[in-house]
Amino acid sequence: MTDKQLEQRLAQALSAAAPDDLDGVLARCEARKGIVIPMKRKTTGRLWKTLAVACLALVLAGGGGTYYYQANAVASVVSLDVNPSIELRVNQKEKVLSATPMNEDGAALLEGVDLKGTQADVAMYAIIGALLQHGYVDELANSILITVEDEDTQRGEKLQQELTAQADAALANAQVNGAILSQTLQMSNELSQKAEEYGISAGKAALIQTIVDGSNGTKTFESLVGLSINELNLLYSSLNQAALPGQEGSGTGTDTAPGTGTETPASTIVTSGSASQSAYIGLDAAKQAALNHAGLSAADVTFLEAEYDYDDGRMVYEVDFRSAGQEYEYEVDALTGEIIKYETDGSHSYGGATTVPSGNLIGEEAAKQAALSHAGVKQSDTQYCNAWLEYDDGRPECYEVEFMAGSTRYEYEIALTSSTVLKVESKNIGGQTPVSGGGASNSGSQTATGGNNTSGGGTSGDIGSQAAKQAALTHAGISESQTTSMKVERDYDDGRLEYEVEFKSGGMEYEYKIDGSTGTILEYDQDWDD
Amino acid sequence: MLMLMLAQTMEQEAVRDREGLDRLLAAVAAGEQEALAQLYHQTRSAVYGLALSYVKNAHDAQDITQDTFVQIWDNAPQYRTKGSPMGWILTIARNLALMKLRRQQRQGELDEEQWQAIPADAPNVSHEDRLLLQNALEALEEQERRIVVLHAVTGLKHREIAALLELPLATVLSKYHRALKKLKLRLEGDGIR
Numbered sequence: 079m080t081d082k083q084l085e086q087r088l089a090q091a092l093s094a095a096a097p098d099d100l101d102g103v104l105a106r107c108e109a110r111k112g113i114v115i116p117m118k119r120k121t122t123g124r125l126w127k128t129l130a131v132a133c134l135a136l137v138l139a140g141g142g143g144t145y146y147y148q149a150n151a152v153a154s155v156v157s158l159d160v161n162p163s164i165e166l167r168v169n170q171k172e173k174v175l176s177a178t179p180m181n182e183d184g185a186a187l188l189e190g191v192d193l194k195g196t197q198a199d200v201a202m203y204a205i206i207g208a209l210l211q212h213g214y215v216d217e218l219a220n221s222i223l224i225t226v227e228d229e230d231t232q233r234g235e236k237l238q239q240e241l242t243a244q245a246d247a248a249l250a251n252a253q254v255n256g257a258i259l260s261q262t263l264q265m266s267n268e269l270s271q272k273a274e275e276y277g278i279s280a281g282k283a284a285l286i287q288t289i290v291d292g293s294n295g296t297k298t299f300e301s302l303v304g305l306s307i308n309e310l311n312l313l314y315s316s317l318n319q320a321a322l323p324g325q326e327g328s329g330t331g332t333d334t335a336p337g338t339g340t341e342t343p344a345s346t347i348v349t350s351g352s353a354s355q356s357a358y359i360g361l362d363a364a365k366q367a368a369l370n371h372a373g374l375s376a377a378d379v380t381f382l383e384a385e386y387d388y389d390d391g392r393m394v395y396e397v398d399f400r401s402a403g404q405e406y407e408y409e410v411d412a413l414t415g416e417i418i419k420y421e422t423d424g425s426h427s428y429g430g431a432t433t434v435p436s437g438n439l440i441g442e443e444a445a446k447q448a449a450l451s452h453a454g455v456k457q458s459d460t461q462y463c464n465a466w467l468e469y470d471d472g473r474p475e476c477y478e479v480e481f482m483a484g485s486t487r488y489e490y491e492i493a494l495t496s497s498t499v500l501k502v503e504s505k506n507i508g509g510q511t512p513v514s515g516g517g518a519s520n521s522g523s524q525t526a527t528g529g530n531n532t533s534g535g536g537t538s539g540d541i542g543s544q545a546a547k548q549a550a551l552t553h554a555g556i557s558e559s560q561t562t563s564m565k566v567e568r569d570y571d572d573g574r575l576e577y578e579v580e581f582k583s584g585g586m587e588y589e590y591k592i593d594g595s596t597g598t599i600l601e602y603d604q605d606w607d608d
Numbered sequence: 609m610l611m612l613m614l615a616q617t618m619e620q621e622a623v624r625d626r627e628g629l630d631r632l633l634a635a636v637a638a639g640e641q642e643a644l645a646q647l648y649h650q651t652r653s654a655v656y657g658l659a660l661s662y663v664k665n666a667h668d669a670q671d672i673t674q675d676t677f678v679q680i681w682d683n684a685p686q687y688r689t690k691g692s693p694m695g696w697i698l699t700i701a702r703n704l705a706l707m708k709l710r711r712q713q714r715q716g717e718l719d720e721e722q723w724q725a726i727p728a729d730a731p732n733v734s735h736e737d738r739l740l741l742q743n744a745l746e747a748l749e750e751q752e753r754r755i756v757v758l759h760a761v762t763g764l765k766h767r768e769i770a771a772l773l774e775l776p777l778a779t780v781l782s783k784y785h786r787a788l789k790k791l792k793l794r795l796e797g798d799g800i801r
């Protein structure tokens with residue numbers, strides 16, 4: 079049974095088992111039609127207490143309970159992100175029409191709570207209160223993102239201010255040093271799509287986009303999606319500091335998307351408070367770690383830059399400084415203080431690596447010569463010939479030499495300090511083996527190189543690609559006409575001539591490794607073809 | 609059998625048709641019951657499948673399915689096209705399922721609960737179907753189950769499933785392949801091929 083068949087069977091079984099009770103659904107829908115849905119008062123969630131307190135607080139504060147008649151049109155969409163992500167739809171009178179959780183934490187927070195009909199700022203106060211109670215905002219991660227989406231920018235900004243003020247008040251009330259990021263944007267298809275694609279709120283998508291745009295191409299949307307709002311806030315503020323030293327909160331516009339035709343929303347992010355770095359070692363500790371590693375003291379160096387960054391899936395501090403005419407660049411793990419990467423003027427190295435003194439290395443030119451002479455090919459006969467130092471885990475491992483002679487491509491690994499050949503691979507790109515030459519597609523390639531003769535190296539017997547293919551087919555018990563995607567490759571592995579045969583048949587994928595001189599099957603693997 | 613398969617395929621294609629779903633949701637928002645009926649037929653097995661993968665028993669999954677469509681009716685006016693109507697529908701179903709689970713957890717109802725994939729009185733369900741579903745639910749881990757069901761029934765792409773379940777794409781892919789392998793092994797053990 080193939081995957082597809084299995085899925086179809088499953089779908090069919092579910093279709094048979096799923097309830098088919100449209101009448102039951104319609105009966106309930108009809109009953110609701112035209113009736114204003116009352117707020118559900120039956121629940122006793124903790125949030126309700128907070129909400130009641132908040133309402134009271136607001137009334138006492140002199141806001142007064144002017145309740146307007148509810149209009150059902152959505153005027154603004156407010157999203158609130160901490161880790162719980164919640165979206166509030168708000169009408170013209172700033173009343174909440176609906177509150178939708180955008181992720182599981184959001185659902186947990188909103189469970190049993192109906193904010194419908196509440197004033198948006200009251201809802202905000204209540205939600206922040208609940209966030210605090212549930213421990214989503216604390217000294218380790220204190221950032222909150224408030225986003226107002228509104229066609230009417232002025233109205234949106236007014237709402238943004240009100241909501242931010244409420245959030246501030248809620249945080250101050252709880253004596254928490256929160257950091258609030260807030261922005262007003264116009265609904266844009268592009269952002270909505272991104273938000274939908276990654277399952278995040280449009281607000282978070284806009285924040286990420288702003289960071290991506292300000293990063294000079296060093297960040298991608300995808301790499302930042304998994305970060306928390308606090309981490310994004312840290313990134314955002316270090317970007318801003320880099321751009322405008324000492325400035326705290328002026329945002330850069332989101333990108334102008336070509337082709338959408340609509341006016342692109344310019345989002346301006348307003349920040350208050352600063353994102354908590356308590357979970358991390360802090361800039362000073364990062365600087366110290368880099369200095370210790372370089373064996374320098376703060377007095378010896380001029381700091382050029384020290385900022386918070388996100389690289390290769392972890393939060394890091396980037397520390398750059400200059401000392402005695404040399405420039406140092408460090409990347410320090412923000413959680414552990416470990417040195418991840420460092421560079422000194424062009425030469426770069428990685429944490430923990432013991433560098434091999436360059437005097438002992440034979441050099442790229444010598445490596446090239448070693449490979450060429452092993453293959454019996456003159457450099458002038460190659461179409462190209464490249465050699466470079468290969469690193470593994472930050473340590474130089476060997477030299478790699480690649481060149482092409484005739485229709486054969488060679489890949490060599492040469493030892494670092496002697497000219498020993500560690501590994502050879504040669505591949506005939508023409509598709510046919512030189513031995514069975516007649517059918518070769520490009521007739522001119524055999525001349526003048528000498529490469530074809532020597533590519534066989536010490537192997538006397540070569541069964542040829544046909545025989546190798548046949549050996550694989552016989553082993554699999556199928557004929558060639560039953561296969562698709564047949565691929566035969568001639569290869570050297572550990573100095574031995576081998577054929578790699580791959581094909582598909584009956585929903586399976588086969589891979590064979592055949593000894594090039596005997597036709598023996600060395601390895602085989604078959605798997606479901608996905 | 610063939611007709612069934614064909615109907616199945618058409619149903620899946622209908623689900624993949626985003627614009628069609630968007631149009632239906634817009635009509636539902638405008639209060640057209642006929643549109644809700646169509647939506648129900650196109651997406652009920654996806655909603656049920658997802659619900660089942662959370663709550664593990666047929667009766668709860670049936671309730672959630674019905675609640676989901678009632679909520680769709682109520683909330684469709686607030687739906688904004690964002691490219692994945694199916695994702696929106698399934699998010700509702702998932703949230704309802706999670707709420708139900710939490711309620712049950714609080715009430716301590718979840719001890720040693722047996723899988724009950726199919727209501728005893730389901731005339732359309734063949735013995736084979738029954739076995740297949742039971743196996744799919746029992747043999748797979750929680751997340752594997754969801755991923756396989758979603759992929760098989762909803763027509764969502766792995767990327768969309770990843771977004772819905774809040775998992776990395778790579779995790780979804782690897783779990784999906786592992787789950788199908790497991791399921792095949794299990795079915796072959798039971799003599800279904």
